[in-house]
Amino acid sequence: MSLFNTVRNTIVPVHKEGYPFIAAFFVASLVLGWIFKPLFWIGLILTLWCAYFFRDPERMTPQDDDLVISPADGKVSSVQMVVPPAELSLGSEPMLRISVFMNVFNCHVNRSPVRGRIVSVNYRSGGFVNAELDKASEDNERNGLVIETKHGQIGVVQIAGLVARRILCWANQNEPLDAGERFGLIRFGSRLDVFLPASAAPRVTLGQTAIAGETVLAEFGAVKGPVVSRRS
Secondary structure (H helix, E strand, O other): OOHHHHHHHHOOOEOHHHHHHHHHHHHHHHHHHHHOHHHHHHHHHHHHHHHHHOEOOOOEEEOOOOEEEOOOOEEEEEEEEEOOOHHHOOOOOOEEEEEEEEOOOOOOEEEOOOOEEEEEEEEEOOEOOOOOOOOHHHHEOEEEEEEEEOOEEEEEEEEEOOOOOOEEEOOOOOOEEOOOOEEEEEOOOEEEEEEEOOOOEEOOOOOOEEOOOOOEEEEOOOOOOOOOEEEO
16 A cells, blocks of 8 residues: 555544544643643543544445445454344344444444435444444444345444444434445444345455445345445
């Protein structure tokens, strides 16, 4: 990767949801520096990390309704057949679940994995166990979207993690979503689950790094030729 691309991928716009946190970190740095000067530099480093955490880069999203795109940056932590959460009303039969775990250094802006219409938005309160654990899907605070697509309904679930304390979702029922379109954010460590019909074929493996809005998680139908991407 060239130096230009490295800088471009590191210095990116900050999402507006991060402004209050960045300001709070900086003010705390000034106060701590007034008490003990070296603490200012520690606080400044944490302020820069906070700005990095809330980064909101543009992505080139493949434009193909047969592809399922990663809704989050992070590591693929699960690829298996699982019964979806009851609140999604997707039935009692197992669906293909692909999970992407986000640590505190990943970009936490969430993007739609497919093009479609939002059928429902379902929030559930819960705990904050390690989001990499399977039981996090049932025990943790979560917010689920059901999206109607040409291949049927799919579920996208935002799951709070060990240190996450608020799930944000600005998408509403009956609204359309484009693949790669931003729909939410989770603060400070979390996970995204995507529930797909059994006809979807996974295109990722455990431990693989996923990029929101770009990495293809799964595919419906036969493999085709090159697809067009759109900046988002």
